[in-house]
Structure formats: C-alpha cells, structure tokens
Amino acid sequence: MSALITRPNIADPDGFYARLLATHKGLSEGQSHALNARLVLILANHIGEAAALEAAMVLARDGA
Amino acid sequence: MPYDYRPFDYVPPAGLREAEPRHPVVIVGAGPVGLAMAIELANHGVRAVVVDDNNVVSVGSRAICWSKRSLEILDRLGVGQPCVEKGVIWQVGRTYHREAEVFNFDLLPEDGHKMPAFVNLQQYWVEAFLVARAVELGVDLRWKNRVTGVVQGADHVALSIETPDGTYALQADYVVACDGARSPLRGMLGLEFEGELFEERFLIADIEMEADFPSERRFWFEPGFHAGQSALLHKQPDNIYRIDLQLGWDTDPEVERQPERILPRIERVVGHRDFSLDWTSIYTFQCRRMRSFVQDRVIFAGDSAHVVSPFGARGGNSGLQDVDALGWRLAAVLRGEAPAAALMAYDCERVHGADENLMNSSRSTRFMSPGAGVERLFRDAVLHLAGRADFARPMVNSGRLSKPCTYPLEAPDHPALPQAARPGSVAPDAPQGDGWLIDALGGRFVLVAFGEAPELPGLPVLRPQPNAAVIKRWLGSEVTALYLVRPDQVIAARWVSASAEEVAAALLAAQEGRT
Numbered sequence: 001m002s003a004l005i006t007r008p009n010i011a012d013p014d015g016f017y018a019r020l021l022a023t024h025k026g027l028s029e030g031q032s033h034a035l036n037a038r039l040v041l042i043l044a045n046h047i048g049e050a051a052a053l054e055a056a057m058v059l060a061r062d063g064a
Numbered sequence: 065m066p067y068d069y070r071p072f073d074y075v076p077p078a079g080l081r082e083a084e085p086r087h088p089v090v091i092v093g094a095g096p097v098g099l100a101m102a103i104e105l106a107n108h109g110v111r112a113v114v115v116d117d118n119n120v121v122s123v124g125s126r127a128i129c130w131s132k133r134s135l136e137i138l139d140r141l142g143v144g145q146p147c148v149e150k151g152v153i154w155q156v157g158r159t160y161h162r163e164a165e166v167f168n169f170d171l172l173p174e175d176g177h178k179m180p181a182f183v184n185l186q187q188y189w190v191e192a193f194l195v196a197r198a199v200e201l202g203v204d205l206r207w208k209n210r211v212t213g214v215v216q217g218a219d220h221v222a223l224s225i226e227t228p229d230g231t232y233a234l235q236a237d238y239v240v241a242c243d244g245a246r247s248p249l250r251g252m253l254g255l256e257f258e259g260e261l262f263e264e265r266f267l268i269a270d271i272e273m274e275a276d277f278p279s280e281r282r283f284w285f286e287p288g289f290h291a292g293q294s295a296l297l298h299k300q301p302d303n304i305y306r307i308d309l310q311l312g313w314d315t316d317p318e319v320e321r322q323p324e325r326i327l328p329r330i331e332r333v334v335g336h337r338d339f340s341l342d343w344t345s346i347y348t349f350q351c352r353r354m355r356s357f358v359q360d361r362v363i364f365a366g367d368s369a370h371v372v373s374p375f376g377a378r379g380g381n382s383g384l385q386d387v388d389a390l391g392w393r394l395a396a397v398l399r400g401e402a403p404a405a406a407l408m409a410y411d412c413e414r415v416h417g418a419d420e421n422l423m424n425s426s427r428s429t430r431f432m433s434p435g436a437g438v439e440r441l442f443r444d445a446v447l448h449l450a451g452r453a454d455f456a457r458p459m460v461n462s463g464r465l466s467k468p469c470t471y472p473l474e475a476p477d478h479p480a481l482p483q484a485a486r487p488g489s490v491a492p493d494a495p496q497g498d499g500w501l502i503d504a505l506g507g508r509f510v511l512v513a514f515g516e517a518p519e520l521p522g523l524p525v526l527r528p529q530p531n532a533a534v535i536k537r538w539l540g541s542e543v544t545a546l547y548l549v550r551p552d553q554v555i556a557a558r559w560v561s562a563s564a565e566e567v568a569a570a571l572l573a574a575q576e577g578r579t
Contacts, residue, residue, distance in 0.1 A: 033441055034441060034444065034445060034448070037441045037442050037444075037445035038445045038448060038449055040442075040445075041442070041445055041446065041449060041455075041456060041459070042449070042453070042455075045453075045455040045456075
C-alpha cells in the first residue's frame with residue numbers, strides 16, 4: 001500500500017500549472033467547476049488506492 | 065389483462081361470541097410479509113392468526129422485483145414455482161444517460177442455481193399465491209379485522225379488534241406487526257422511525273399494452289422523453305409494464321395524479337397512446353427504520369420496521385428476509401426450545417440487514433436525485449464521463465439490487481473455505497442430480513459434511529454430491545469441510561473438521577441467539 005505522495009512529484013510544476021489553466025480557458029465558472037469535478041474523478045480512479053485517496057481528501061479538506 | 069380482484073370472505077370471528085383461548089401468535093397485516101410469516105410458522109408447527117383490515121390483495125403492482133433469495137424463501141413456503149412460472153425472469157439491467165447506454169449489470173452470471181436472479185411479479189400475484197397456500201395449511205386468516213388497540217402484558221399481548229360485526233379481544237404470546245410502512249401498531253405503541261426523508265417525488269404507473277420490450281430493467285437519466293429527470297421501466301406479466309418517473313420535489317402531487325397529466329407523460333415514454341392505465345401512485349423517498357424491531361412481545365417485520373426508496377428492490381425482499389430470520393426463532397421460543405433472548409438475534413441480524421439496505425438506498429437516491437450544488441456537480445460529472453471512460457460506469461447508480469447480507473456472526477470459521485459461504489451468509493445453492501442443494505437443506509438445522517462428520521442426536525447430516533459447482537462454492541481448495549446450516553439456510557458455523565463437542569456448542573449458540 002503506497003501512502004499519498006506529498007513531496008514534489010511533477011517534473012515541471014510551472015508547465016503543469018499552465019496546462020491546468022489552459023484546460024479551463026474559455027469556460028464559464030460553472031463549466032470550470034464541472035471540469036474540475038470530472039478531473040477529480042479521473043485522477044482518483046488513476047490513483048485507486050483507498051488509503052491514498054482518503055489522505056488526499058483529508059489534506060484537501062484541511063483548513064476549509 | 066388487468067388483475068381480477070376478488071374479495072376474500074369475511075367470517076365473523078369466534079371472539080365476537082366468547083373469549084378465545086390465548087393464541088401463540090397473532091400476525092397483523094396480510095401483505096406478503098404477514099402471509100409469509102404465517103406460512104413459515106405453520107411449517108415450524110405454530111398456527112398463527114392473521115388479521116387484516118382489508119379483504120383483497122394489494123391494489124396495484126407495488127413490490128414487483130423478487131430476488132433469488134426471496135424466490136428461495138417463497139419456494140420453501142410452497143409458492144416458489146407459481147411465482148417463477150407466472151413472473152417475468154430477468155437478470156440484466158441497463159442504464160442510459162440521454163440516449164446512450166452507460167452501464168449494465170448481470171445479476172446472475174453463473175449457472176447452477178435453482179432460482180433465477182430476479183422475477184418481476186406484481187405483489188397482488190404473490191399475495192394471491194400466499195393466501196392460497198396459507199388456506200391449504202389451515203392458517204386462521206381473518207379479513208376485515210382491524211386492530212384498534214394494543215396492550216403489552218407481562219406474558220402476553222392484548223389486542224382490540226374491530227370487525228363489521230363489532231369489536232372483540234384477542235390475546236397472544238407474541239404479535240408480529242407486518243402492517244406496512246404506516247404501521248398503525250407502531251403508532252399505537254408510540255414508536256417512531258429514525259432516518260432520512262428525501263425531497264423527491266416519483267410517479268409510478270402500471271400500464272397495459274402490447275409491446276416487445278426485452279425482459280430487462282431499464283433506467284434512464286435525463287432521457288429525451290422526460291427532460292432533466294429519470295425514468296425506470298420494468299416488464300411484468302400479463303402485458304403490464306411498470307413505469308416510474310421522477311417528478312421533482314416542487315411538483316404538486318394532487319395535480320400530477322390526474323390522468324390528463326399522466327397520460328401524455330407515459331405516451332412520451334412508450335412512444336404511442338395505445339395503452340391503458342391500470343394503476344398509478346405518487347410517492348416520496350424515505351430511508352428510515354425503527355431503532356429496534358423487537359419491542360417486548362410485539363415484533364416488527366417488513367415495511368413496519370424499515371423503509372427504503374424503491375430502486376434497489378429492497379422493500380419486499382428485505383421483508384421476506386425478516387420472515388426468514390424470525391420464523392424459526394419465534395417457533396423455537398414458543399415451543400420452549402429456545403430462550404426469549406434468542407429473538408434479539410433476529411433484531412441484531414435484521415437491523416444489520418436494514419442498515420445495509422438503507423445505506424445502498426440512500427446512496428442510490430443521492431445519485432438519482434442529487435441535492436443542488438456539489439451533489440449535482442459530481443453526479444453530472446459521473447454521467448458525463450460514463451459515456452467516455454469505463455471507470456465511471458460502475459459509479460452510475462440507478463439502484464443496487466437486493467442481495468442478502470452476510471450477518472455479522474461470531475462463529476467458528478475456517479478462512480480457507482470459500483468466502484461466499486462464510487458464516488452469516490445464505491448457503492449457496494448448487495445442482496444435485498435432478499434436484500438442488502437448497503431443497504435438500506430444507507428448513508431445519510443440518511450438518512453439511514464433506515468427509516468425516518460427528519454424530520449428534522437430532523442433527524441430520526447431509527452429504528452433497530461433490531460436483532464442480534459444489535466444490536467451487538463449498539470446498540474451494542479444501543478436501544474436507546463441515547457446515548452447520550440454520551433453518552433459514554444461513555451458515556451458522558464451519559470447519560474443515562470438528563469434534564461433536566465443537567459442533568454441539570455452535571448449534572446451541574445459534575439456537576440461543578448467542579452468535
């Protein structure tokens with residue numbers, strides 16, 4: 001069982017961030033929320049591990 | 065053709081003339097659960113009185129999807145064959161988003177079971193078969209007998225009963241309340257449901273038409289014929305189709321139940337007007353249960369104890385599972401063979417079953433009828449992705465159909481034996497020559513043996529033929545096994561080998577409800 005990776009794991013952080021914004025380009029706020037929801041589901045499935053997903057949800061919820 | 069409702073005869077009960085002797089059991093409610101309860105008790109040698117405030121079977125189809133486990137129970141009660149012969153057999157469900165199929169399931173992908181995954185059969189047919197069987201067994205059925213009062217005594221329950229000829233009193237050692245979701249008995253005892261009420265309305269309609277829909281469950285999210293809402297279609301016998309249409313919470317039920325509102329809606333579903341309306345109703349979702357199903361000497365079973373939304377076929381089926389878990393125990397208590405405390409095992413097991421049903425039902429309801437905001441956002445995200453990526457398809461939730469739960473027993477287990485046959489599970493069926501293992505188990509405690517079996521007085525030993533299905537479902541990679549199976553065909557304990565003392569201890573624990 002692999003724990004949630006919280007150390008830097010993306011080779012090109014700036015490039016990824018730019019791609020994320022570009023993916024949303026031209027969408028309304030509602031459409032962006034919908035895209036984000038789909039993205040969460042897609043990435044969650046890719047991760048698959050219940051423990052990693054649980055840790056990710058806890059981290060995301062922290063401070064909300 | 066529509067069902068031919070024929071009222072059952074009201075006969076003035078003896079209690080109107082003189083006090084009746086105390087009965088072992090009075091069952092309140094002659095729906096599928098109450099009738100099944102009476103037959104199950106009769107099979108265990110207990111003659112029950114059944115009182116019902118009406119004198120006909122269910123008006124409208126109501127519970128229609130009977131699961132494999134329910135069919136096995138109905139079969140043990142003597143009505144399995146007519147139900148399967150009359151019903152529409154199905155096992156595949158298809159879910160659509162707009163026009164595209166986004167998910168399907170096959171509920172019984174393997175052969176070698178006596179009963180199919182599901183049959184669709186209107187509740188009135190099931191009740192009619194059960195009434196005929198109950199009459200055959202000499203069950204004391206009392207139509208037009210309405211309970212108006214209940215008092216719990218130290219060693220009995222006293223009921224006041226109203227008939228067309230006046231009121232009389234009945235006493236019973238135990239009362240089983242099978243009087244439905246709005247249970248008058250629950251109200252009289254001041255007991256309440258706990259849980260969620262969902263703000264959603266559905267229109268339900270039975271229509272009669274000549275059509276060639278396949279024997280499958282079909283569910284649509286946001287279909288073109290019912291914009292923005294959802295719809296469910298089931299095929300029933302006699303050219304009757306069942307349609308459930310989501311209406312939304314802001315609709316007015318009084319307006320929606322008018323035929324001039326219903327007819328165009330149905331027309332959009334089936335594509336023509338060549339049908340007749342047989343029955344309609346409007347319902348809301350509830351996912352609630354009583355805290356405890358055993359209230360001193362009044363025991364609740366079926367909808368009186370727990371209610372769920374209808375999309376998992378978990379209402380009627382869970383009611384029959386209640387009967388399954390209660391009948392043999394109540395009979396044993398009445399015969400003096402088990403302590404009254406054994407009834408608490410019924411409460412524990414069926415509360416567990418109800419909670420599993422409530423959880424599944426609540427999840428389905430949230431998916432079908434999401435709250436505004438994030439619930440809606442993720443629901444729509446799943447539907448959007450389901451047509452594009454396989455992973456999202458199993459998240460599409462149009463109802464997860466009833467399967468018997470595994471009771472949380474603390475009983476001897478051997479983990480190398482197949483997981484599906486672990487203690488607390490319903491014993492898996494398998495072919496046995498021309499017959500079936502489920503029939504051979506019957507309705508008593510039995511020791512199923514592969515290899516050596518200790519001898520215990522009064523405990524019959526069953527030695528199944530070890531064919532491929534039996535080996536897969538009961539032995540796995542082991543060569544010997546012993547299974548103690550309860551009268552409700554639930555596995556009470558299992559070993560690869562055991563002494564007479566070990567088996568006797570497990571038997572006593574199961575009988576006394578200590579597992």
